[in-house]
Amino acid sequence: MPLVALHMGAAFFQFIAAWQSLGFVWTRRLGRVWLLVVLALTLKGFLSLWVGYSVSGNSLVDLSEHPIPLAELFISLLLASGFLLTGHWFRFKERLEARFDLIAEVDRSLVGVLEEKQILSQVCGILGRNEGYRLAWVGVARPDGAVEVEYSGGDGAVFLGEHAFRWDDTPAGRTPPGISLRTGETSVRKRGAAGAPPGWEDSCRHHRLACCASARIDQHGYPHKVLTVHADTASAFDSFETGALTAMAHRVGHAIQSARRHQIFVSAKASYDELLRHQRDGVLLIREGKVVRANPAAAEMLGYASTGLLFDADPSTVLAEPDAFPRLRDALRGCGDSTGRTEWETSVLRRDGSTFTAEISVTWVPREDREESFIPARRGPLGMMLLRDVTQRVRALHELRKERDFSARILDISGAIVLQLGPGGEILLFNSHCEEITGWSSAEAMGKRMPELLIPEPFRGVHRAAIEGVLAGRLPPPMETGIVTADGGERMIAWNHAPLTDDAGGIRSVIVTGIDVTERRNLERQIIEMQKMEAVGTLAGGIAHDFNNILTGILGNLDLANRYVAAGSPAAGPISECIRASERAVQLVRQLLDFSRRAPSERRAVDLGKVVREVVALFSQTIDRRIEVTSSIADELLPACVDPNQVHQVLMNLCVNARDAVMESLESEEKPVVRPLTGYWIYIRAENTEVDDDYCRIFPYARKGRYIRLSIGDNGAGMDEVTQRRVFEPFFTTKKMGRGTGLGLSTVYGIVKQHDGWINLESRQGKGTTFCAYFPEATGIAEDASDAADASRPLSGRETVLFVDDEELIRDLGRQVLETHGYTVCLAADGREAIEWYSANRDRVDLVILDLTMPHRSGLEVFRAIRAMNPSAKVILSSGNTPSEEIGETAFLPKPYRADTLARIVRSVLDVDVTT
Template sequence: MSTILTVGPADGTPLQNVLAAAGYRVVHTESAEEALRCVRAQPPDLVLVDGRLPATVAADLVARVRAEPAAAAVRIVLLGSTPDPEPRAVLDIVRGTIDAGAPDTESASQPGDQRYRALFENSISGIALHEILTDASGRPTDYVFLDVNPAFEKLTGLRREQVLGRRVTEVLPGIEAEPFIETYGRVALNGEAVRFEQFAAPLGRHYDIAAFPWGRRRFAVVFTDITERRVAEERLRLQGAALEAAANAIVITDREGRITWTNPAFTRLTGWGREEVRGQNPRILKSGSHDLSFYEEMWRTLLSGRVWQGEMVNRRKDGNLYVEEQTITPVRCERGEITHFIAVKVDVSERRAAREALLRSERWYRTLAEAAHDFIFIVGREGRIGYVNTAAAARFGRRPDEVVGKRLNEVFPVEIAARFRNNVARVLASGEDLYAEERTVFGEGETWIGTWLAPLEGEGKEIESVVGISRDITVRVRAEQALKASEERYRSLFERNLAGVYRTTLDGRILECNDAFARIFGFGAGAEVRGLGAAELYPQPAARQAFLERLRAEGALVNYESEGRTRDGASVWVLENASLVQENAPGAPYIEGTIVDLSEHKRLEQQLRQAQKIEAIGQLAGGVAHDFNNILNVISGYSELALRRVDKRDPVRRYLEEIRVGASRAAGLTRQLLAFSRRQILEPIVLDVDEVLRGLESMLRRLIREDIELVTTLRAAPALVKADRGQVEQVVMNLAVNARDALPEGGRLTIETAPAELDEVFCRQHVGARPGPYVMLAVSDTGIGMDAETRSHIFEPFFTTKEPGKGTGLGLSTVYGIVKQAGGSIWVYSEPGQGATFKVYLPRAEEVVAAPRPPTPPAEPPGGTETILLVEDEEALRTLTRELLESLGYTVLEARHGVEALELSARLESRIDLLVTDVVMPEMSGQELAARLGDARPEMQVLFVSGYTEDGVTRHGLPAGRVAFLQKPFTSEALARRIRRLLDGPRGS
């Protein structure tokens, strides 16, 4: 006897009877889960699935039965969705299926194909039969439509002839982006049965889908359209979210009054949680403030289907009473019966308390109003005065009965009445209180009145009038105006003060400061500094702590210098005046004071000290060089005399040559010292700095290394200055060498010129600079740069950052002296790792460029037979000079000083052709000697000799550039040529 398992609703008894009468053993289950348990316990021969089961449930059951190993031979028949299938027709299907011995649902339909087809065609669920397609690796890539039922067409909008035999990616482009192919691949290839909900983007619909295997590489899909359900669910979700987020408390009860739902606002209002009140009656909120008739009237209204609105005094969970304004709406079902009530509650406790207070005050206001000195009145909607107290009437020189009943414009001046009407109208329209302060002019003059207006409700709870209380606030307003003016004056003084003004706590935290204070520390406005501590503005906590402790001890500090720190970390020096406020002032104790930025003053002070130091060093160097020149003159002179007397083959000659070379090198050093001390002999001419640079460019390129790029930026117009050409060349060469040495790994050296106008501001910031037109010569490098300590010493003689033996330390000091002697200034700008720029400012000249002198061909030192009076206080130098002159053929008379020279001249009757004298001597200067001898011997020429010209030309009264001058140390050739030029030329040449 074959066993048939029927699955479906319990009303299938006629079908079960027919099957039993046909000799089959029938087992019936109502659910898929129960049917699956039966299959596992004792597999039947056939499972008959009622078509009234949901398609997804039926599909899931088929898939799960197929997945049972013990049910491999079980046949499955799916009936159509007809509510009452014909039992005899079903019996024929069952017999055909069992007799054919079909192993699965696919072949079980063959004997009665038309009947099976009827079930397929009549299903309200969409059904589609597919075959999966895979690539070479077996991965599912697509699937083909084998068959679809009419419900498929209805639910998808796709016609059967459009899809049969076609791939899904052809029918629905873009479907590959959805998970269908991958999911159905698992069903067809792995035998899995799945059920899921999915939005099909190409169709724009939501579906509930069941898929199960159906033969080899085939699968069946049963689905229903759930789009409307999903839309409804989303609508319900949004409605629920809106109710949850509502600011008003919402309560839903059933018809019997049991609470079924509340929102969070209900909990905030009552203190009761949602779960605490579910199933409870709202009477848990009752306060006992309302009698039974109140609730009876409310329920009569609600049960009649009408909305009830009203105020109710309820009790919170914590026992406190509150007043709520409540709107309760009945909810009806489809049959029109009331099933629920929705109540919306608003807490109006404060509003009601205010209204009740106003009503209470109305009962006793007359007593209070009549005793008050304030002006109290009531104005109705029509603008008539309904009440005034005695003080208000007296303000206008009337009795209350003379004012009551009159319109505002009958009592007040037109302008005042208009303002009152506007304010009263605003209160009547808004129902809210209003306070206004207004200036009035009547009676004895200007008066300020402060008026408070509030709405008054009538018996119908409509605002019917406005009550007002006015007070003469003239004294207060004038005091406030005076205070405001005082505060504005203080604020103006505070904010516009060029000095920084501040107030701090005792530990230094900024409480208040003006913008000037903020700018000193690098901030834009005072608001950015307020709240900062002392440690954030002063880099040395110990120093600032000492300031605070001293201030606490002394109470005030005057002209106290402190080092601060700006917003970007730079140092700033400030001068402070501070005092400790300990009186009974608001916020005391605190510190208040002023600060002034001393940074520029400090910088200029440092520049001045540096300039004074360099000046002192220059004076010392000049004096040393002057005395040293006398010694060098002796050494070089005697070496020249000795060389004249020594045969060229004599081995001693080489020693004498070395002595002369050494003396020459030493003379070069003294010249550099003299240049630094600005005591060189100059031959200033008007020259074009750009032309000088062009002439030096090829030499500069040989001077620097190949890994250094030389860039010159010169002007087309001449850059004219009046200076010694050789010294300008020396400045450029020395600065170029300095830049080269700062570029050990190569880089760029830039030389440029430009016109410059130095103004008063620049000169105030740069000690020693003078306003006027200049030519700016800048030498910049991209080298290692310098720190502040190095920059402060670079112009000092013998200061060098090079290794011992690699430099004299006179290069930049020579540049400094040359620039200063030319009336200019030099400034250096550099930071470590940022290269350096030296800017030289030379006074601009407006004269014509001087033509270069033709070179003089070398010749033998010329001599002569004239008589020369030699005056020199240094005996060794005097002796040397005498011997040099005598070797040239001259007759030499010598004197140790001016007095001796005058005596010698007085005794001598013969002619003296030339006076050679030192400038600086004891007893008498060279200039005075020349003047006194010149009176007696007008034919005598004069040659001044000195180690430097500062003393001789300037300090001793000789006009610079207008006397014959020879600088020590000198060679015999230079002496011979200078003397010969004087003696051969006109007097004064």
């Protein structure tokens, strides 16, 4: 049996060594090559078990005869013991490394932290993490002997609530925190040690706290603190770990002291800054002759937007004018070599050049004997300069009283112009508003008589009487008269007068105030002119409407007559002449409608080159011969989608504006103005242009695409920037009274915008102006008003047409034209008759032609009634005015119209299929 025991014992120790070796590989303490050792030990263990089993039947043997099993048992014991000790060493080493890493992390976390609360919370949080200690906390010693827990970290918060820690020599103070606070040394207690207070051991066992260590955090001038950590292993807190914990407590103490010093510095600096910020006097700190600090009051006094602008400035240049205050400059530069205090009163220069009276106090403090732990940017004495504005204090009382009385009078009288006149009307005060409005400077006006200087001859007597009345105690009523400015211009002023008394109550002068009402009166006149123009436009629109009806009858009957006259007939010529005369009358009526803004817009593809040639031909006949008018048209000019009549108006307005600018230069040649070497000219250019993204970034209102650009330029008077910004405003004009309404360029702007384009201008005063209007490219080809394709369409038909018009002439014309083409025509003289007839015969009617302007019921009312009875009814609306948007896609026949136009539109509408 002893032999079996030897083999079994050797197998046991071999299995222990294999298991420990496998643990080394599993925890990566050793490499995978050690798996071979594990395998060898395991196989050897099984071999020992087999050998032991095989000899188990033998009787007792002498061990001296079998020394190998005994040696094998001894070697296996050594291997198992070695592996166990190695495992213990590994665990010990790893625990120490983890603890030291934890303490090093605490040290790193303290770098740059300047708040005590953050320092302590970080220390407890790091030490109490899972890979650290089970519980870490910081307590502070109170005067009554208690230890108050300030911060904690880990899983033992309940443990801290179960104990009332103390640091005095009582049973409760015999714990490591109390001992460390009393003695200043690091205290360690393991669970089960003697001398523990009641309940300590049970609580530690319950919370799995195997041992505890405490190190005092020394606080100079403050109650000491204690850092306590609890570990869950009894092997913790050997001499190395305890020493590291002690060193860490010292570093935490230094960090807390640094944080408190920083807090004291921050608080002191904040108080210092607050004192400077709320100091009403200006404060400048000076070192080596330069400003190193200034408060807001000093910056405000000296006219600086911020205190930083005064940094590093020379006080002598900041405060003293270069030539006027040598004493101040020398005193500031000389005080650096002495100590003491200097005060004086002098004028101080603001940044904008103005001055004010100030009391200056300079105090210098020597700093040569001061020990500083750093090298400052500037050395030497530190000076403090106080600035106090004493302007109000130096004013005389009689000046203050006079200013108060004068200001009170000014407040009683509203107005922009303020003059003080003597008994003879001489000017004693001439404010800046007077200079701005009249063009006279105060120096030029002072001492001169106000009526003779400013008032035109017809109004001088009125002003003299008003001044005499005020001096006599009679206050004249407000009055409105004109003035003559220094450049000969005229302004309209509303005047008020008031007396100015002396100390004895006598009237010594007259205060005159005035409000410039020139623009208001001009606006009133413009409104009157606009109302007159509106009335004329309304009259012209009414006349044009009647002319349209008459011309419709004339042209239609002439077309019918021309149809029945042979080509060689003597009557053919007169009829053609009548037709051409009627067409000229149609154009005249269209201009009247354009004037009254009732003409329908006809946008189509138009060759703008043709429009430019027409405008140049017309404009050249009416312009001053000293001005040359030229044009330039691109060879392959793109068609534009425009109304040619409105583009014609745009070009004419811009040409007239250019002519006025050039004429202004011509009229000013009597003054010393250099005449252009090339003479005066106006040019009109039409060209294609491609608008890209770069252009749109410069002009955000522009759009990409192909456009036709019309440029109208001149070398006339030009415009300043203020005029250019307002040039398109309605009623804005730079022309003299009666020479312009201010509506020309605003109309141009509106027309161009309505055509989905835009207009720019470039101008230089005295050099000329160029306007550039952009019109979008048309999708089709430029064509005339007539449609060649429609000319070949058959115009005859057999349908029934209801023709509604209040003019008998037009009804007869419509009947004759349509019956000539085979239609059956029914007539109605007004809207009511049309509705009644259609209601009774709607199944017979194929088409309705409606005049929009009729008595009883308007054309739109009849149109709505017919569509209500028959939504698919075919209707043609006719008028000489612009149709409203309400008609939608309904066919429209503008008046006056020709016989063929009527027949063509009737046929085209009847040929359209209408589905409901």
